[in-house]
Amino acid sequence: MKEKEFTPLQAPPLFVLFVGSVFVVGFLVLAIALFRIQVRDVAEFTESQVKQTFRSMQVPGLRGRILDRNGVALADLRPSHDIVCNLEEFHSGSDSNKISAIEKSIESLEKVLKKESTLTRKQIVRHYHQSRAIPLVVFRNVDDEIFARFVENAYNFPAFSESVKAERVYPYGSLASHLIGYTGRDRPDSGNEFFHYYEKELKGRSGLELFYNGYLSGVTGVRNIRVDARGFKPSKAKRDLMNGDVEYREASAGPDLSLTIDLNLQKVVERELNGLTGAAVVMDPRNGEILAMVSAPSYDLNDFVPFLSMEKFERYSNDPAKPLLNRAITGTYAPGSIFKPITALAGLKHGYPADKTYDCKGIFVLGNLRLHCWDRYGHGEVGLHDAIKTSCNSFFCNLGRVVGTNDLIAAAKSFGLGKKTGIDLPGEAAGVVPDGTWKMDHWDEPWYPGDTCQMSIGQGMLLITPLQMAVMVSALANRGKIYKPYLHKKTDASQIECVSTLPFSQEHLEIVRSGMRAVVEEGTGRRVLMRYPDQSVVGADRKKRFLLKVNCAAKTGTAEIGRGVTRRKNTWVVAFAPYDNPTIALAMLVERGDSGGKTVAPKVHNILSSIFGEDEYRLMRNGELQKAGEEE
Amino acid sequence: MKNLLSKLKKLDYIMFACVIALIVMGVVFVKSAGSARASLALQNLWQGHAMAATLGVFLYLFLSVIDYRKLLFWTAKPFYIISLVMLVAVLIVGTDRFGGRRWLWFFQPSEVAKLAVIMVVAQIFSRIVTPLKNRMKFDDAKLVQFEGFKAFAAGMALLGIPAFLILCEPDLGTTLVLIPAVIMMILASRLCTHWIIGMCLIGVISAGLVIGTVWTAENSTPEKRDAIYAKLPLKNHQIKRLRVFISPEADIHGVGYNLRQSIISIGSGSLKGKGIGKGEQKALGYLPPAVSLNDFIFAVLAEEVGFMGSLAMLLLFAVLLLRGLKAAFVCDDPKGRLLAVGIVTLIFCHVYVNVAMNIGLMPITGLPLPFISAGRTFLIVVLVALGMLQSVAVHGRKIKTKSLTEIE
Known part of the structure; x- marks a missing residue:
């Protein structure tokens, strides 16, 4: 082959061998180091990544209904609509700029919906600094008319969305009210588990709702919210880039409580x-x-x-x-x-x-x-x-x-x-x-x-x-x-x-x-x-x-x-x-x-x-x- | 025309294929890393990168068919002088970015200077080598030693002036890859091996001393530590980087943050990676956006294509560099050999230092990864350098200089 033509004049074979082995050793060192990080210790780094990327949120299960002896619901559930503001959709620079942008858009939404929000600036700032990964509730429990107005204008307010939660409804009003008892909203019981955020759940305050609170309230689930380095949820555009969905433990609904009441x-x-x-x-x-x-x-x-x-x-x-x-x-x-x-x-x-x-x-x-x-x-x-x-x-x-x-x-x-x-x-x-x-x-x-x-x-x-x-x-x-x-x-x-x-x-x-x-x-x-x-x-x-x-x-x-x-x-x-x-x-x-x-x-x-x-x-x-x- | 065709036939196609593959990887990951950024300019940075790469490939092919001897003879010295002028100019009228005055309008003179130094050292040393070798047979050893020292001094001067100017910017990383490249070239010339080995020993010992000092300081009381750091002749950010290198867990929210996040990105990439464009660390901003396109783009790559992908990248570089080394080995004349050794060492240092810094094997120094990092000047410089390497591969074997044949 061509090797025959070649006459190694002055070519220092030892030197080339030296340089070549330096390169090979260098690349081997890198490959071994990469192997240790990416294959041997992969669990450790994956865990660190998950730990810094996810915020856990406790999600209550649906509360069970209360039925009479023939299965007629005395206390039922209905959907309740909140209008919420997603903070991650505001991209305007510094924290204070973002907060004023949020305030402004809430104001313009108020004008469109013809309803005043009860939020104060203090609450907005607190939410911004403490729970930015979860949406800020602007209007709670809105009625159908306002909700319809919101849906009509939703394209003007891309940062706002609706959120549905379950609310108690009593088809018979005052019937057996002392027995059933009323509910309030409170933090769900988390035991020894740690959660970054929680959604308030219905809690019995009197009557059967109180006595059978544990029975009715079901098992809370966990939603892991992916957040970016600044603690915000990734905006809609970025969410498409992500692999798969967040880890999830489904909340399960509490069983219905059947009464002896006729x-x-x-x-x-x-x-x-x-x-x-x-x-x-x-x-x-x-x-x-x-x-x-x-x-x-x-x-x-x-x-x-x-x-x-x-x-x-x-x-x-x-x-x-x-x-x-x-x-x-x-x-x-x-x-x-x-x-x-x-x-x-x-x-x-x-x-x-x-x-x-x-x-x-x-x-x-x-x-x-x-x-x-x-x-x-x-x-x-x-x-x-x-x-x-x-x-x-x-x-x-x-x-x-x-x-x-x-x-x-x-x-x-x-x-x-x-x-x-x-x-x-x-x-x-x-x-x-x-x-x-x-x-x-x-x-x-x-x-x-x-x-x-x-x-x-x-x-x-x-x-x-x-x-x-x-x-x-x-x-x-x-x-x-x-x-x-x-x-x-x-x-x-x-x-x-x-x-x-x-x-x-x-x-x-x-x-x-x-x-x-x-x-x-x-x-x-x-x-x-x-x-x-x-x-x-x-x-x-x-x-x-x-x-x-x-x-x-x-x-x-x-x-x-x-x-x-x-x-x-x-x-x-x-x-x-x-x-x-x-x-x-x-x-x-x-x-x-x-x-x-x-x-x-x-x-x-x-x-x-x-x-x-x-x-x-x-x-x-x-x-x-x-x-x-x-x-x- | 026939000549051109025969030259194209002699191209080292394995090397060329590696270059093309690395360019494609670069475009892909500049696009991926840019997609996480808010600004449209950065999202579309990959287009600029691809265009620079296209221009670079043309330059590469052009240079590979031009005889490097003629090229060096005509351009090495003027190019060196121009880059020195630019290095001075950048200190006076340059733009400040990321804590250094490195930019002269749209490019970084220090990137160009690297190539200029290698070219001029190859040109001048090859001119010294031939007569000296001839004389070695007749003159006494003292003369050879004296000539060796002269050559060493000349090499140090050629390296020292631009290195000093680059250090003034400051850009420690560029200096750190330039020095080994030139040292390898002088070693390859075999003119003053003792001097070089001596210098390397001094360098290694002083580096060991600095690392040892930082290590002892980290393991002593805070008061003592600060006292030791006050005595060290290093800048504050350099001390911080060295501390992070010695104890990476110490400061994961400050200086160590980049390193910590880079290692998490690489580690969470696991064996197969998360898929191209699906890296979470850069998308969510944990890997700081300021560095994910440049110095830490390897972390983005390793997260998205995993161990297999990063190993493939290292293999491409290894094949490219070893082919280049082979070209130097088979080259008949000292000029081509020196040039090839310089270029190969320069690229190797870039790859090694960058990847090692990404995984915490070396202290953090701002050095781009060839082909992958978004930097148009550097990409073109690398392609020009590799074009000359290709030229060595094409021309090195065929034409034999008279003087060499005479010795034979």
Whole structure:
């Protein structure tokens, strides 16, 4: 080849070898160094790169809905539109220039949308310096009209975009508002994980939303936001240059909360208490399910979305009727005569014979204590059955005296009075079953025998909640079982919790039950069983009567509170139906009523008739009732 | 015409192919690095780069068919003088950019001066070599030694004047690649090997002393450290760069930032890279935009094409340089050999220093990567130099000078 022609004159082979090997060694050094960086330690540098390039943002999961027992949504979600400003779209030089450019474009957007933003310059500057990687919310929760105007003009405002978040919506407004409770927005729980930014999530502030907050709120996700060296998101043009998308942990939605509440029944009960102050609890005595729970007056949950305005807050907090208070579990009241079944059971257990009579003279005197029976003329000789039927105070005062303080307190406590029922709602009150020590502590007075008498007719220092009364009456209905009341529907029958069994024999329970049946048939609670025509009805219709299609039992109560001008009556009815195998137990309270039998009983009738139905009857001349349509 | 064709046939096509491949790489990565920039001028910088490359390729082909002997004879000295004038002029009327007065209107005289020094050293030394070799047979050793010293002094003078002027700009990097190139040329001439080796030893020892001092200073108390730095005859930014070189983790938000981000870019490129144009470090501005087009463009390349791509680039350079070295080896006359050795060493130093600085193997000095960095003056200078190298490959073997044949 050509090598033959070549004569290496003066060519210093050693030198060339030297230079060549310097080059080769040099390139080898570089290649090895590159290998160490790009292949051996690649994980370390990739991690450094990811660490400096990404900001983690905590994204809350969608909050679960709240459903009634048939799957109808009581608390739902709807999309809410925000208009946000993307800071990375401003390229005008220094920080202060950019901030003024942002302000200017917000101003011009305000003019186009004809709506003032609540943002201040201070907020813009703070957002610019602290959270520039995430968009700045300019208009929160805009309505459709403004949103449409924004969409029309969006091409003029390339730095602005919409952002959608989920907001609570309540299709039934104030229905079951105390149960559901309201929400606010707050930072999601992050545990030990670190996040640069977070999106506020819906958080329960009261009611079931608070109690089941963890259950409803789901699992938060992580969005990793790619940022440039100055901490901004890359602008739209640059995002196209990037490899793939950001790393992502999907947020998962919280499960729906199914309630034991029956929407229709709840509606009926709310209608009955409309305009009044009071509370009602409807329970299933077979398992403790709460079918309806109402506290009146109520409030509209939609007022709390997205947050309660100052003006509405003032109105709610200054209302003497305290609409935000859930009376059914938080309100404590004197039970009045609806306590008497407990006294009766305590008496029977103590050995007081069921047929032993007591002569009611219209007044009961014990030492200084003079207690009037509600019938000023007295009931005469009454046995236990009749005493329950007529709600005779004198009889029960005497019975309480016979039974004694300790046994009476024990009987009250066996029904769960004086302690929380454990329902799945926050803020439940325990109520008070007073004894000697309690009275000494709170009133600084010893326990008098008169206090026992007061207690035996449900007056005095005794305080209970409507829910406790519902639990009591369902224990009577189901013949002795105290169930823990609950609102979150249980999927499995084995989860139903029977707290305790009453320490009374079935025989005694039957006596009291039959007494309560007599109450609706011929006693103070006749209006539970039968609906009389209104005062305004005239003519032949005045003879119409409506009778429940089902056998029921009830006890009315009228508790007197205060003296003189502030004297008022809280009126009660507790009832259960059907009599033999009860499926419904309810307790209802109306504050400042006339009497249990007059004020509350017709409402209870309406509730029960909505469940079981009623038959129309006609009052015959002989005073008998004949079913409508069966006339001769 | 026939002559021209025969010359074109003799072109070292492997070398030429490497040049073309590197030019294409350069255009691609100047475009990629520029795409991250806001200004339209910088986004379209690759077009200017491509045009300079086209002009350079024409110059390359033109120079490769021209006999380098004639070229050096006619142009080396005037070119040297002109570049000295320009180096003086740049100190007086030049434009300041990136902390140095390096620009004279649209080009950097220091880039041109590199080539001028190599050309003039090749021209003058080849003139010394031939008579000296002839005399060596007859004269005594003392004379040879004296002539050797004269040659050394001449070489130092030819290198020293422009090197001093470049240092005044200041541009340490250019000086640092120029010195080894000239040293290699003088070594290749074998005129004064002892002197050169001695000088290199002094250089290595003093560099070792400086590095050692900085290393001890970094490992002592802050007060002591500052006292030591106050005594060092170096500028503040140079001390900072040396400190970053010794302990890269110390100052990752200040001076060490560029290096840190460059290594992260290169490392996150992994084996296969993120894809051309998809580098995240430069797009997001972590790799500072001010340097991602020039001194740190290798970081952009390594991130986007990974270890395989950067290895391919190094291989292209290695093949190019070794072919050039072969051209020097087979060249018959000292002028061509010296020229080839100078050019090859210059390019090698550029590549090595730039890549080594990108990965923290050497202290940061502002040196462009041949072909890849966006710099039109430098690109054309490199292509002109490689054109002369090609000319050595084409002409070096065929024509034998009389004097050489006589010795034979």
